[in-house]
Amino acid sequence: MTDNADEIGLAEAEVRAAMARAGLQVQPAQFERLVAAHRHMQSRLAELRSQLDSSIVPALVFPAAAWRKGGPRDE
Amino acid sequence: MSDAELCYLSIATLSGAYRARKLSPLEVTDAFLRRIEALDGQLRAYTTLLAEQAREAARQSEQRWANGAALGPLDGVPLALKDVFDTAGIRTTANSPLYADRVPETDAAVVARLRAGGAVILGKLAMYEFSLGVPELEGEFPASRNPWNLERIPGGSSSGSAAAVAAALCSGSFGSDTGGSVRGPASYCGIVGMKPTAGLVSRNGVVPLAWTLDQPGPLARTVEDTAMLLQAVAGYDADDPGSQQVAIPDYASELSGQIAGMRIAAPANFSPPHIALHPETQRVFGEALDVLRGLGAQVIDIELPKIVAMATEIVLIIGTCETFAMLEQDVRTRPHKLGRNFIGVPLAGALYTAADYIQALRGRTLICREMAKVMESFDLLALPTLSSPALAFADEPLRSSWRPTTLLRRLFSLTGQPAISVPAGMSDDGLPIGVQLAGRMFGERHLLAAAHAFEQATGWHRMRPPI
Numbered sequence: 001m002t003d004n005a006d007e008i009g010l011a012e013a014e015v016r017a018a019m020a021r022a023g024l025q026v027q028p029a030q031f032e033r034l035v036a037a038h039r040h041m042q043s044r045l046a047e048l049r050s051q052l053d054s055s056i057v058p059a060l061v062f063p064a065a066a067w068r069k070g071g072p073r074d075e
Numbered sequence: 076m077s078d079a080e081l082c083y084l085s086i087a088t089l090s091g092a093y094r095a096r097k098l099s100p101l102e103v104t105d106a107f108l109r110r111i112e113a114l115d116g117q118l119r120a121y122t123t124l125l126a127e128q129a130r131e132a133a134r135q136s137e138q139r140w141a142n143g144a145a146l147g148p149l150d151g152v153p154l155a156l157k158d159v160f161d162t163a164g165i166r167t168t169a170n171s172p173l174y175a176d177r178v179p180e181t182d183a184a185v186v187a188r189l190r191a192g193g194a195v196i197l198g199k200l201a202m203y204e205f206s207l208g209v210p211e212l213e214g215e216f217p218a219s220r221n222p223w224n225l226e227r228i229p230g231g232s233s234s235g236s237a238a239a240v241a242a243a244l245c246s247g248s249f250g251s252d253t254g255g256s257v258r259g260p261a262s263y264c265g266i267v268g269m270k271p272t273a274g275l276v277s278r279n280g281v282v283p284l285a286w287t288l289d290q291p292g293p294l295a296r297t298v299e300d301t302a303m304l305l306q307a308v309a310g311y312d313a314d315d316p317g318s319q320q321v322a323i324p325d326y327a328s329e330l331s332g333q334i335a336g337m338r339i340a341a342p343a344n345f346s347p348p349h350i351a352l353h354p355e356t357q358r359v360f361g362e363a364l365d366v367l368r369g370l371g372a373q374v375i376d377i378e379l380p381k382i383v384a385m386a387t388e389i390v391l392i393i394g395t396c397e398t399f400a401m402l403e404q405d406v407r408t409r410p411h412k413l414g415r416n417f418i419g420v421p422l423a424g425a426l427y428t429a430a431d432y433i434q435a436l437r438g439r440t441l442i443c444r445e446m447a448k449v450m451e452s453f454d455l456l457a458l459p460t461l462s463s464p465a466l467a468f469a470d471e472p473l474r475s476s477w478r479p480t481t482l483l484r485r486l487f488s489l490t491g492q493p494a495i496s497v498p499a500g501m502s503d504d505g506l507p508i509g510v511q512l513a514g515r516m517f518g519e520r521h522l523l524a525a526a527h528a529f530e531q532a533t534g535w536h537r538m539r540p541p542i
Contacts, residue, residue: 041392057437
């Protein structure tokens with residue numbers, strides 16, 4: 001992650017907006033940690049989106065369902 | 076036999092001694108209660124001790140053994156539970172001020188099955204708040220300490236579950252594993268800890284952290300004991316929507332010790348430069364692979380698909396979103412009731428959009444598909460459980476929960492595969508280091524057999540902490 005002031009400002013604004021939307025208040029130290037986490041995770045989400053593309057991949061809730069058809073089993 | 080000698084007997088040995096009428100559940104339970112009184116002031120493994128209930132359960136067990144009516148191999152065996160398992164009439168706190176006075180009306184499914192098997196429940200064990208806080212030495216719920224070195228963390232979140240077993244303050248325990256919370260503490264404390272396949276053990280009555288990732292799992296000092304604990308609780312439960320209907324083999328009777336011919340993958344993704352490992356962890360892991368080769372297994376270096384590296388972040392997105400969904404009202408209206416080092420977890424969940432959560436679930440699907448292909452060619456995966464021996468309390472970097480080394484355990488939380496941590500060596504300063512094996516879905520039988528063979532070949536399970 002870079003220390004680009006614009007990126008930090010954008011992340012701070014996004015965190016403030018998310019907290020306001022959810023009706024949450026945070027302490028200053030907590031806010032700093034959330035901004036750092038948000039910046040890291042947004043960059044990783046961008047990487048994830050690039051690997052997922054637009055193919056039909058269902059959202060999986062319980063993993064056993066993904067392995068049941070065609071997946072290997074112990075027996 | 077001294078209290079320490081009694082309390083360090085394995086579950087299998089205790090059960091055999093009860094059957095042969097050489098030991099009684101009551102004398103064993105009393106030995107544990109004396110040992111807890113002597114040592115737990117330092118260790119702080121127990122949140123709630125159930126001395127009288129345990130003695131009464133032990134008395135009833137003694138009668139059953141005397142009448143030839145024992146309920147199973149765990150009848151009269153003293154166990155303890157992470158304070159995340161609901162216990163009827165006994166407070167279940169998840170180590171959070173929010174639940175400090177919470178008293179469930181019914182037992183969790185795991186607890187009900189243990190009681191039905193005659194187990195003696197000694198008490199409830201310390202943990203990280205809601206299974207993902209940060210250990211704090213002071214306050215209403217002080218953190219448990221590591222019996223190998225009281226200045227080190229026992230790992231989390233099932234910290235008391237591991238510390239109590241390692242110090243012989245119970246014969247075995249149960250924890251819950253959302254991103255490695257059974258396997259990590261087991262590694263730090265020099266014992267065995269297992270995350271079963273998702274859907275094998277009911278989560279009904281377990282205080283959730285993340286509904287689609289949580290799995291209850293056993294901790295014990297030997298693989299055979301781990302198999303016995305798993306046997307007692309495995310099986311379908313209609314009250315858990317993730318529960319799967321599968322045949323349950325006799326795990327303990329199939330610990331053949333033979334792993335010759337097994338194909339074990341050692342993924343490069345879990346080694347430097349991809350993940351920074353402590354030099355002694357790296358040494359112990361290399362030695363563990365040599366042991367597996369010596370037992371006749373084929374150990375093969377592989378590279379897992381690129382998307383596997385996203386598992387840490389995918390677990391974080393899914394986990395924090397689900398935690399926020401669970402605690403949303405409390406975070407909004409009673410934030411002072413959540414620990415200052417825990418509240419950041421649900422707050423982080425509030426940062427994600429619905430699209431982010433769905434993309435994470437899609438990523439989970441892809442990773443499961445990729446791992447299913449990998450497991451067509453291999454019986455097991457081998458990797459370190461943690462990146463280092465136990466850290467000092469001050470060094471616990473949980474606040475940076477996206478650190479890459481968490482991938483070691485989170486991958487299998489995501490895919491649902493079973494994984495077990497087994498003691499594999501010691502650091503130069505006397506701290507245990509574990510190795511992790513992961514298997515195919517519902518492949519606990521092979522996983523336990525391999526872990527047992529490794530354990531018998533190395534003998535690290537015979538280590539005892541200095542406490």
